Amino acid sequence: MGRSPCCDKVGLKKGPWTPEEDQKLLDYIKEHGHGSWRALPSKAGLQRCGKSCRLRWINYLRPDIKRGKFSLQEEQTVIQLHALLGNRWSAIATHLPKRTDNEIKNYWNTHLKKRLAKMGIDPVTHKPKNDALLTGDGQSKSVANLSHIAQWESARLEAEARLVRESRLRSNAHSSLQQLANPPCFAASSSSTSTSAPLLSKSEPPAMASRSLDALKAWNNGWSRSTEGNGGILGRGTGGDLESPTSTLTFSENVPPIMARGGGGENSVAMIEFVGSSSSCDQGGIMREREWKEEGIGNPSQLPEYKEGFENSMSFTSHEMTLSIEATWTAESLRTSDNGIAEEGFTNLLLNNTDERSQSDGGGDESENGSGSGTDYYEDNKNYWNSILNLVNSSPSDSSMF
């Protein structure tokens, strides 16, 4: 299907915006709203493409955006969310108030990515570049199992938290409709649509789960030693059992990505299949961000009831109760161990100790530069992912998160 360009490019100005153009755009939107972006330039007296106007407004002229240097907290958040979400800048941006996806993306590409790379940490996988050492020994099989387990848990946690949240949101926003409709909820399979599909199609880049779990794999490899016999993650998943009382998740590797865009070369596609016996359900729909906007809610994560709802949402139905337990278990399991884990995350090490570390490593073995080895490595990864999980747990999040 061919499509016409978004605008007639002949005679339209490109390049940096002038203050006059900005003012025209501001004045027009202030008075009329943006309406149709395509029609806006002529109405506003701008020799610009509507798309260009839209971008200018969204990224720079909107009154509710913050410009300037990123704070330490913002940097941490970006790094942590990128580890979890990959290059989903818009999703990351929802957790950084007043920052645009474009700005975050640029900041990542020009600052954070280089900083990680400089420390010997792969900015794509968020793991040390010499990670191969960890899978080259005789533990590769158990590591692989752990990887599956952790991968499953991570994806499931995300999916289930999202479902619960959406259910809660819907119950708030569409309570009257919910009384009328009661469709099957977790019957989603590989052909599912509203619930699971977005998670693992557009919202979930194929590379994401494996990316995050590569680090978890290494982490668990070390961490599991301290939790064996304590009913930790190993106790649950030993033997490669990926079944869950509430859901199953199938990872199909080497399958072409669902989405061509941004998939990169990692072709792991996850198909989530809920087979649980839930007594209530998601009500078969999603309260999407667009709906929030249409209803004038704005960013739902800012609503007190939303935050409260998210926190409380883990205790409604039998299914959701299960989610509560397991989500808590997962997070808590990852957060605690016999040794205890410092709250200070690996990211803090990146952000605060870059210089010290690089200096101290500077004269040492190149292979250990930036990543450490042995227990240091495990500790770093534990803290790193703890930090991420804490962030996710504490964040009210919104619809773009998962």
Next chain:
DNA sequence: AAATGAAACAACCGCCCTGTC
């Protein structure tokens, strides 16, 4: 002071999804 390269930032491009007709 000029030239050069690196870094940072702003904006564009192309693809894709969704809604509407």
Next chain:
DNA sequence: GGACAGGGCGGTTGTTTCATT
């Protein structure tokens, strides 16, 4: 169901600024 418009998104490129030689 197909065509199209509108808009979102991520990748990439162009331009400017800064640092170094």
